[in-house]
Amino acid sequence: MTYYDVDAILTDAQKVPCTFELTVPGLGFLEGNMSGDIKHGSKVELPLWLGEMLALSQSLSTGTPLVSLDHPPALSPRVLNALKADARTVDLRALVPHFYNLGARVLELFEEEEMIEVLSDSFKARAAVIADQAHNPRGALGEGADFMRGLDENERQLFRASHDSAKAVRTWMTDIKT
Incomplete structure (x- = not known):
């Protein structure tokens, strides 16, 4: 797939369920909570591209992935x-x-x-x-x-x-x- 492939862009925008593996301050709006934090274990639907990036990223302090991806x-x-x-x-x-x-x-x-x-x-x-x-x-x-x-x-x-x-x-x- 190329960078300008519309089908690839639409596929990557598809929402997938993700579970946060740690508490993240200030991102409560992802859950619909306008103020606050995302708590450890919170389930949020994120676009596939973002969920993949967060699942591959690791916390600097603990070395664990930020989120775990679940099957859509x-x-x-x-x-x-x-x-x-x-x-x-x-x-x-x-x-x-x-x-x-x-x-x-x-x-x-x-x-x-x-x-x-x-x-x-x-x-x-x-x-x-x-x-x-x-x-x-x-x-x-x-x-x-x-x-x-x-x-x-x-x-x-x-x-x-x-x-x-x-x-x-x-x-x-x-x-x-x-």
């Missing part, structure tokens, strides 16, 4: 179980518009083999349906419309590429026949 709700065990059961029924866009980008960013921070397997299997299963919908325009407008509304941004780009390539092949075939 979009990658909770409940969502992963739903993806395992039937990936086509999960509305990824309602969870996070950049679902797979968020998954990739979280996997950079946490090493979880099961999450890698679930995300890759669900993308493969959904990609087959996306390709079918792209080649069959009636399906995307009819009974597949609910599925199409739930696509995340990567899947929407895949749909556009599949649709445009199918259209280009049809145009090429008609040009050959004439």
Whole structure:
């Protein structure tokens, strides 16, 4: 991803739950407390970029990380179980518009083999349906419309590429026949 990649910027702006590992004076406004401190053990949702920076930073006095990152709700065990059961029924866009980008960013921070397997299997299963919908325009407008509304941004780009390539092949075939 590049510096000017809008999808990367939107993914990094996604809020993730963080737990403060020490008391921080004067930052109570992050919890909605206009005056005061953030206490040790406080849970606050921060943008991914900030949570990552604070998790990698260490206190000078104790050497412990300032915050610990928790998994975002979009990658909770409940969502992963739903993806395992039937990936086509999960509305990824309602969870996070950049679902797979968020998954990739979280996997950079946490090493979880099961999450890698679930995300890759669900993308493969959904990609087959996306390709079918792209080649069959009636399906995307009819009974597949609910599925199409739930696509995340990567899947929407895949749909556009599949649709445009199918259209280009049809145009090429008609040009050959004439």
